[in-house]
Amino acid sequence: MMWARFLDTFFNLKVMAQYLPKILEGMLVTVQLAVCIVATGILAGLVLALVRAFRIRPVNWGIILLVDILRALPPLVIIILFYFALPGVGIRLSGFVSTWLALSLVLTAFAEEIFWAGILAVPRGQWEASRSTGLTFIQTLQCVVLPQAVRLTIPPLTNRTIAITKGTELGAVVAVGEILYQAQTGLSFSYNPSPLTLGAIAYVVLFVPIVYFGRWVESRFAWRR
Amino acid sequence: MDGSPLAPILDVQGLRKVFGHLEVLKGIDFQVRPREMVFVIGPSGSGKSTLLRCCNRLEEPTAGSVYVEGVNILAPNVDINAVRRRIGMVFQSFNLYPHMTALGNVGLALRKALGKSRQEAEAVAQKALARVGLADKTQAYPAQLSGGQQQRVGIARALALEPAVMLFDEPTSALDPELVGSVLNVMREMRESGMTMVVVSHEMRFARSAADRVVFMDQGQILEEGPPEKLFGQPDHPRVREFLASLEAH
Numbered sequence: 001m002m003w004a005r006f007l008d009t010f011f012n013l014k015v016m017a018q019y020l021p022k023i024l025e026g027m028l029v030t031v032q033l034a035v036c037i038v039a040t041g042i043l044a045g046l047v048l049a050l051v052r053a054f055r056i057r058p059v060n061w062g063i064i065l066l067v068d069i070l071r072a073l074p075p076l077v078i079i080i081l082f083y084f085a086l087p088g089v090g091i092r093l094s095g096f097v098s099t100w101l102a103l104s105l106v107l108t109a110f111a112e113e114i115f116w117a118g119i120l121a122v123p124r125g126q127w128e129a130s131r132s133t134g135l136t137f138i139q140t141l142q143c144v145v146l147p148q149a150v151r152l153t154i155p156p157l158t159n160r161t162i163a164i165t166k167g168t169e170l171g172a173v174v175a176v177g178e179i180l181y182q183a184q185t186g187l188s189f190s191y192n193p194s195p196l197t198l199g200a201i202a203y204v205v206l207f208v209p210i211v212y213f214g215r216w217v218e219s220r221f222a223w224r225r
Numbered sequence: 226m227d228g229s230p231l232a233p234i235l236d237v238q239g240l241r242k243v244f245g246h247l248e249v250l251k252g253i254d255f256q257v258r259p260r261e262m263v264f265v266i267g268p269s270g271s272g273k274s275t276l277l278r279c280c281n282r283l284e285e286p287t288a289g290s291v292y293v294e295g296v297n298i299l300a301p302n303v304d305i306n307a308v309r310r311r312i313g314m315v316f317q318s319f320n321l322y323p324h325m326t327a328l329g330n331v332g333l334a335l336r337k338a339l340g341k342s343r344q345e346a347e348a349v350a351q352k353a354l355a356r357v358g359l360a361d362k363t364q365a366y367p368a369q370l371s372g373g374q375q376q377r378v379g380i381a382r383a384l385a386l387e388p389a390v391m392l393f394d395e396p397t398s399a400l401d402p403e404l405v406g407s408v409l410n411v412m413r414e415m416r417e418s419g420m421t422m423v424v425v426s427h428e429m430r431f432a433r434s435a436a437d438r439v440v441f442m443d444q445g446q447i448l449e450e451g452p453p454e455k456l457f458g459q460p461d462h463p464r465v466r467e468f469l470a471s472l473e474a475h
Contacts, residue, residue, distance in 0.1 A: 128314075
């Protein structure tokens, strides 16, 4: 009896079937958003870490300050700032763009720290060997240090990327039609939480492959030991 | 640049190096002539490695001058990368690039610093590896090689650039005793082919048999230098006698 009630509430196939198209639509938006965030966030993080490797003091202080603030702020606050506060100064961003920019800034901050830690983890002897053969600073960074640093950063970077792309759900607050938004909308129209269950399934379907992708990248970047 | 055959390839004058409050080199004068193999010995902390590392500016000297093939490498307008291509360096801990094969390790500077094509670089690298007895290990990664083989890749990496002088910073100190011989054999072969070498090492027996000249350093100064039979046989300085006696006690 209780089971029937439970199933009817959370796994109502009729409701699920009705909202499946919407959830699929939401999945597409989530994927688009996530891809944009990962692309710009990781790229910008890498660029900042490389700039930091030049160890120009005032520049590095700027980077550290920016990164620390971005890591301290809740991502939702940044999204809301972009979406609701920027129109006040005449900049009008869509919900999608606000979420994309906000989360990619957060990913930039974390990625920069991770890449920087990777660069620092490459032993000094690697720099010395390369420089002693006449390679420039930039060539050494590019050919000797970065390939080793990136390999070290793959596991933490994958985890952080997954955590931040899951933050695409925060876009629901500014009416981005991603999975959670569609699920909540379905819930309020049908008075039944089954769309939320469907949404949860959608997240699992989407993110489990990403976890495996992370493992695959990790093993690809491993050189033979 | 002095064209005479005896003009020193490496000429260090009044070299001082200070780390914080610690004066590691206290005015070193040191010359190496073409085809010479010079050993620098002395207790640890005497500044041997720092002297070597000042010769290609892995450490910045505090004062003094360093000339390589007549070029003042401390001059503000010097192209340090060009200078370093002329000075090979071999490290105690090998410092091979773990993400590249032996061939890649040797070929990298040929491509990036000398601007050779990948094919050219691989041909030269192959030759350098064959010279150190590793013709069959070109595709091996450092982790698949023994310490002795890794160090020989390190030598090939420096040798492939055809430097004017090679600096060895305790090349065999990190090796198991049975692997030391393979590295020393390569160094002996290099000496016979006329390579100019400066070697910081604790391999006294090898120094005695292979060195043209031995330099003894202690506390940032050169206390004595001379041919090995003199320095190991009848050293003038009591500190040298003491050091050699302490080695024989083991």
